[in-house]
Structures are given as C-alpha cells and as structure tokens.
Amino acid sequence: MPIFDFQCGSCGHEFEKLQLRSDAPMPACVACEADNVSKKVSAPGFRLSGGGWYETDFKTGGKKNLAGDSGSGS
Numbered sequence: 001m002p003i004f005d006f007q008c009g010s011c012g013h014e015f016e017k018l019q020l021r022s023d024a025p026m027p028a029c030v031a032c033e034a035d036n037v038s039k040k041v042s043a044p045g046f047r048l049s050g051g052g053w054y055e056t057d058f059k060t061g062g063k064k065n066l067a068g069d070s071g072s073g074s
Helices: 053-057
Strands: 003-008 014-018 037-040
Antiparallel strands (some): 003 014
C-alpha cells in the first residue's frame, strides 16, 4: 500500500497516510480535522543501487554488457 504525503491548507500541518487509489480522494487533516488537504509530490520509497540490477542479475556469460565495457566482444 503506497504512502502519500499531505499538507493541510488551513493549518499547514504535513502528514503521511497509507492510502489506496480506491480510498476517499483526500483525508481530513490529522491536526485540525479540516478538509482543505492537498497531496504533495514526494520521492518514491525505494532505491536501486549498485552496478545495475538487470545487467548483472539476468544476463549470463558473454551476454553481459556491463558499464565501462568497450562492447567489442574480444
């Protein structure tokens, strides 16, 4: 279930809420209970790190095309 960031237009309080797309469009403010709440744009909660998840995990042998390779095949 995704976590969304919200900000109240009445009191300025910022909060997070687990919410499905099928839930009510906007929750009430948890601080002042006003309905003047807007969804904020935020970064996703995951991170891809390392040399590459596809290049190193799913290709085998000579098929690997790792960053920095010349691609000449020799």
